[in-house]
Amino acid sequence: MINGIRIKVCGITSLVDAEAAAAAGADYLGFIFYPKSPRYVSMEKFQELRASLPAGPKKVAVVVYTDMGDLEKYKDAGFDFVQLHFPNDTPFFEVAMWTEIIPPNQLWLAPRVPPGKEMDPAFFPLADHVLVDTYHDGGYGGSGMTGNWTEFARLKERFTKVTWVLAGGLKPENIAEAIKTSGAVFVDVNSGIEASPGVKDHAKMAAFFEAVKAATG
């Protein structure tokens, strides 16, 4: 945690990146189990990494609705949290069913909300964390596109029981403005600190953490 800001570094695919993120001060490491992602890690790959991963940061499994598989396997694999990306119009009962496997205190909901629509507040009691990512036509996340930081601030002010996580296009150059405009105290960085998809740029990573420090110190 840096000056009250919690940071998740997402899209970890290697030990060297996990160690660099932990050394920089990451509170959470995200592993993406979506086969269409350039940051995809298989469960076998994660199991290979697992024993050597730095102990400090919490581990988050990032899963997409279309490829949820057996949710229980993420619990069994030792993840602290599961971040679920899903369409905003998913029926309530379906999301409620997921909580029978992953309880609300371990579940991060990441509804995919198209332009002109609002995030459905009916989901909020089902998870302690809600991640606000930028909508894009092509997929579920990792677009590098920034979202509506003012709308994030509005949600955070209105629904105070939720722990709000800001994601989408965050990078060293915009994180100060993002925190100021959104009021976020929990941010998720992914493609904005990469050398290439799935490979972190350690200088950009350090610059991101420095920028958070400078913006909040």
Ligand SMILES: O=C(O)c1ccccc1N[C@@H]1O[C@H](COP(=O)(O)O)[C@@H](O)[C@H]1O
């Ligand atoms: O990064 C991906 O490829 C990805 C694929 C499917 C679901 C989520 C994914 N990433 C998540 O997207 C956000 C924002 O990423 P970015 O900063 O815009 O690159 C991040 O939370 C990742 O968890």
